């Protein structure tokens with residue numbers, strides 16, 4: 282049997298692929314629900330992701346999986362709307378004429394910004410088209426230094442700096458230019474007149490989780506089951522220990538007690554954060570993580586025409602997303618759904634220490650400050666989620682810290698890792714990256730692919 286630690290998208294994808302190759306697989310998920318960071322809340326209509334999710338056009342593996350699971354007809358590609366909130370005004374920034382009309386950058390600034398986004402190096406006046414081809418050349422270059430050299434100071438200060446600050450806060454200085462270039466490439470092609478399309482599943486990504494759950498089979502997935510130890514013998518993994526919440530009658534039910542079980546295994550895929558890998562195997566991972574506090578708001582009314590609002594002005598959250606400007610409110614029984622979120626670089630940050638109610642009160646004031654028309658009585662409900670590890674800090678030298686899929690040499694034969702610190706989650710963590718990491722481990726176990734074939738960037 283192959284044991285999978287973690288029932289997030291990476292663990293479920295690994296299980297799906299292994300089962301398809303005829304392997305006996307069992308997934309152990311610590312919480313009561315599968316899905317990890319892609320879990321959902323209920324609304325009066327379709328469920329909504331706890332943390333905002335969409336797909337970029339460059340992501341193909343998840344599209345293949347969606348089709349394989351019979352959900353191809355539910356995949357929708359919708360034009361997004363981006364805007365920048367500056368000096369109390371929402372400036373749309375998606376279509377070419379909106380960018381041309383944006384008043385806070387000069388024509389030359391926009392030219393330099395546009396060239397960088399198109400991957401054309403215009404330093405020195407002679408365009409070069411291959412400077413950014415190999416992003417690993419920029420692994421050791423600080424993103425700030427890079428942007429000052431490859432765009433202009435004004436582009437940096439009035440465009441990039443607020444975005445980087447919202448994403449990386451106090452860690453911005455550590456982030457590599459390779460991350461930025463990777464992000465630019467990661468995004469799909471942009472239609473000059475209509476902007477960029479993003480993918481979403483009709484019914485939400487919970488539908489993909491449900492389809493995977495059904496495909497893998499509930500019998501092969503145990504929730505409320507935390508893996509606490511991996512035992513090895515003669516240099517190979519031998520068994521895993523699971524702590525399960527069980528009911529008074531000994532059945533897996535209401536968590537009134539815990540029971541410890543040991544399962545013999547032929548292999549293990551650790552599909553959780555690298556701190557879990559370290560706890561189970563001692564394998565150290567130097568990747569730093571940021572956390573996220575994220576609220577979903579249901580309101581009676583719309584506040585903007587924009588899906589994704591970046592904010593340059595003072596605001597208590599880093600990003601404001603009106604989800605129902607991307608997916609129509611009719612899907613949610615007419616509710617208008619929003620996300621407010623902040624990334625946490627350090628658990629000592631004040632926001633991290635606040636209760637959900639205090640975060641929501643502070644953020645509600647922030648919404649009122651940005652949108653004078655906001656009526657607090659229009660809020661139907663608000664729910665807040667937080668997680669201390671939601672994205673790696675893509676700092677300089679990051680690629681040296683990536684955890685290999687096959688830990689046969691480093692830990693023991695039969696131990697594999699598919700998670701946020703895997704190569705497939707660079708330069709941006711995503712559902713697609715999680716699936717690719719899970720597939721990579723499965724393919725190494727089945728022999729479908731070699732280490733060289735899966736570990737490449």
Ligand SMILES: Cc1cc2nc3c(=O)[nH]c(=O)nc-3n(C[C@H](O)[C@H](O)[C@H](O)COP(=O)(O)OP(=O)(O)OC[C@H]3O[C@@H](n4cnc5c(N)ncnc54)[C@H](O)[C@@H]3O)c2cc1C
Pocket residue numbers: 286287288289290291292309310311312315316317318319332333334335336506507508509552553554557573575622671672699700701710711712713714715
């Ligand atoms: C704010 C935010 C925005 C995002 N936006 C997008 C987006 O727009 N598009 C996109 O594609 N992706 C997005 N993502 C990323 C995406 O959600 C993740 O890349 C993906 O869900 C990671 O999946 P995973 O399986 O690797 O990890 P996780 O989802 O973290 O799953 C790991 C699972 O392991 C379980 N576990 C941990 N320890 C143990 C143990 N000892 N025993 C058993 N189980 C254990 C956990 O409970 C968890 O369920 C976003 C994420 C966040 C937080």
